[in-house]
Amino acid sequence: MRMIYALAGLLVLLFTVASILRTLVVPRGLYSALVHRLWSVLRAMLRAVSPFGGYQVQDRVQTWLAPLILLGMLTTWLAGMLVAYTLLLHGFSELAWSVSFREAGSSLFTLGFASGERLHLSALDFLAAATGPLVIALLIGYLPTLYGAYNRREVEVTLLQSRAGEPAWGPELLARQSLVDTETALPQLYRDWERLAADIGEGHSNYPVLLSFRSPQPHRSWVVGLIAVMDAAALQLAVCPKSAPPEARLVLRAGFTALRDIARTQRIAFDPDPSPDGPIRLTYEEFDAAVALVTAGGIGGERTAPEAWPHFRGWRVNYESLAHELARRTDAVPALWTGPRDFPAAPIPPSRPADRRPRQHS
Numbered sequence: 001m002r003m004i005y006a007l008a009g010l011l012v013l014l015f016t017v018a019s020i021l022r023t024l025v026v027p028r029g030l031y032s033a034l035v036h037r038l039w040s041v042l043r044a045m046l047r048a049v050s051p052f053g054g055y056q057v058q059d060r061v062q063t064w065l066a067p068l069i070l071l072g073m074l075t076t077w078l079a080g081m082l083v084a085y086t087l088l089l090h091g092f093s094e095l096a097w098s099v100s101f102r103e104a105g106s107s108l109f110t111l112g113f114a115s116g117e118r119l120h121l122s123a124l125d126f127l128a129a130a131t132g133p134l135v136i137a138l139l140i141g142y143l144p145t146l147y148g149a150y151n152r153r154e155v156e157v158t159l160l161q162s163r164a165g166e167p168a169w170g171p172e173l174l175a176r177q178s179l180v181d182t183e184t185a186l187p188q189l190y191r192d193w194e195r196l197a198a199d200i201g202e203g204h205s206n207y208p209v210l211l212s213f214r215s216p217q218p219h220r221s222w223v224v225g226l227i228a229v230m231d232a233a234a235l236q237l238a239v240c241p242k243s244a245p246p247e248a249r250l251v252l253r254a255g256f257t258a259l260r261d262i263a264r265t266q267r268i269a270f271d272p273d274p275s276p277d278g279p280i281r282l283t284y285e286e287f288d289a290a291v292a293l294v295t296a297g298g299i300g301g302e303r304t305a306p307e308a309w310p311h312f313r314g315w316r317v318n319y320e321s322l323a324h325e326l327a328r329r330t331d332a333v334p335a336l337w338t339g340p341r342d343f344p345a346a347p348i349p350p351s352r353p354a355d356r357r358p359r360q361h362s
Contacts, residue, residue, distance in 0.1 A: 006091025009084045016080035024138050029205035029265045038072040039212060055334055055345045059218040062331050066212040077135050081108055085128045108132040149203035150213050156196045157215055157225045165350020166219045167335035170231025171290035172350045178297035190247035193229045194254040201258025205265040211330055221332035227323045230255040231337060234315035238308040239291060239300040256319035263322050270322050276314030282337060284309055
């Protein structure tokens with residue numbers, strides 16, 4: 001039986017170390033079962049705290065999701081190590097269960113109070129004493145990487161607020177640029193978000209806990225911002241293909257590539273080569289109203305709404321389902337054109353600043 005306990009302890013130790021390496025060390029965008037299960041359980045628990053609240057309540061509650069996941073990761077790994085070393089010590093020595101548990105905990109957390117139970121410390125004691133601080137150090141070293149990626153993401157999301165409204169919306173982005181005569185800034189905006197999309201795809205697939213980090217302001221969200229920029233690019237390419245900047249195509253490609261990278265690590269099924277004529281959730285009536293808004297602002301004229309609709313749909317089919325699923329999973333602000341949520345909430349249109357221009361006196 002002691003050999004069985006030793007083998008069980010070795011398996012628990014291997015599984016725990018593998019989980020740590022997959023989550024913190026290997027830069028390959030591997031699926032982390034621990035992070036996914038913690039996200040699922042903790043998200044459900046936080047939602048249970050406010051079962052009847054709308055978006056504002058959900059946003060305040062879900063703010064705690066990411067810190068709780070980080071604490072849950074550390075607790076789970078240390079508990080796995082404690083169980084593993086308890087089994088190993090009991091299997092390779094004559095110690096009783098209670099003594100094995102105390103010595104494993106004493107060594108793992110470098111307390112040292114249980115070392116008097118035996119005259120000679122074993123290699124397992126030294127190994128446990130090394131792995132405990134190592135796990136904590138790895139998670140501490142993990143935090144600057146997380147917050148560095150988070151800060152890069154949120155800077156661009158914040159800058160988008162003055163361009164696309166809050167919450168962000170693609171047609172609003174195009175209409176505002178035309179209204180304030182900053183259409184020449186669109187290529188640079190697309191370049192910035194092309195780079196950000198690549199950063200998000202790499203960072204959020206390697207470190208999936210980043211998906212649970214919310215923006216500082218309730219009406220901002222990285223996934224809503226990315227949808228808005230991609231919708232603006234797709235709308236501009238569909239309505240005015242001749243005058244649309246080439247950066248619009250690049251940001252679309254970078255955007256749906258990033259969403260697919262994240263989807264693979266989250267095991268979200270998607271069609272890698274959807275048909276341009278495939279169905280989308282967005283209706284033609286919504287698209288027609290958006291074209292009217294953009295055209296009234298001064299962008300467009302090369303294609304009518306019926307002519308532009310197949311082209312816009314051909315672009316949006318590449319990213320709509322994944323974007324909606326990630327917006328749902330992250331409980332993002334229910335902005336226009338971003339799909340349904342798991343809580344009751346009507347779509348929130350973008351806010352526009354009041355017109356503060358001085359009146360002209362005759």
